[in-house]
Amino acid sequence: MNPWFIAAQALGIITILFEFVSYQIKDKVRYFLVAGIGSFFWALMFVSMGMASGMATQQSLIIAAGFSSFRAIVFFFIFRKDTEKSRKIGKTFLLCMVAIAVAAGIFTVATTPPEVRIWHIFGMIGALSFVVGQYLPGVHWVRVTVVIYATAVLLTQTPLNILYGPVRWNFMGIAIESAKIISVIIFYIRYARNKDKEPQTDLKFANLKN
DSSP, X not given: OOHHHHHHHHHHHHHHHHHHHHTTOOOHHHHHHHHHHHHHHHHHHXXXXXXXXXXXXXXXXXXXXXXXXXXXXXXXXXXXXXXHHHHHHHHHHHHHHXXXXXXXXXXXXXXXXXXXXXXXXXXXXXXXXXXXXXXXXXXXXXXXXHHHHHHHHHHHTSTTTOOSSSOOOOHHHHHHHHHHHHHHHHHHHHHHHTTTSOOOOOHHHHTTTO
C-alpha cells in the first residue's frame, strides 16, 4: 500500500479527535484553539493524500485546510484579549480572510480538472459560509455552516473527485467530515436535553455583531 496513503490515514485519526472535540466546546476562544490545531493536521492529511493519488485534485483542499488553521489561530489570539481594538482588528481580519478565500477559491477551482470542478465550487461556497459562521456570535452559526462545509468536503473524498492513482476512496477523509457532522448532532442532542438551559453564549463575541 502506498506509504503516503497510510500517512494520510494516521494524520486523519489525529484530525478526527480534534475536530470532534472542537464542536462540543461552547466557548469560542477555546474552540478556535482546538479547531486551529485540528485543521493543521487536516491540511497535512490532504498533502499526504495528494502525494498518494495526485496533487491536482487535492490542492484546493490543502489550501482550504491550511487557511482554516491559520484563521482559527489568529482569531484565538485576537479575541482572547476582548478589547475594542481587538474586535476592530477581528472585523478587518475577517473581511481580509473572505476576500482572500474568494480569490484563492476562484483560482483553485479554475485549475482543477473540469470533470471535478463542480464539487470544488460547492466546497468554496461551503468554506465561505463557514468562515463567516465561525465569526458570528453564539453557538449555532458555526455548527450549521460546518455541516454544509463538511458535506461539500466529504464529496471530494470519494471517486467523484479522486481520479488518479490507485486510491479511489479516502476513507479517513470521509470519517473526518462525518465526525464533524456527528459531533454537531451530539451537541444538539445534549442541547435538547437541557433546553431549559440555553447553551453558554460567549459574551466576548456578543458585541462583534455591533
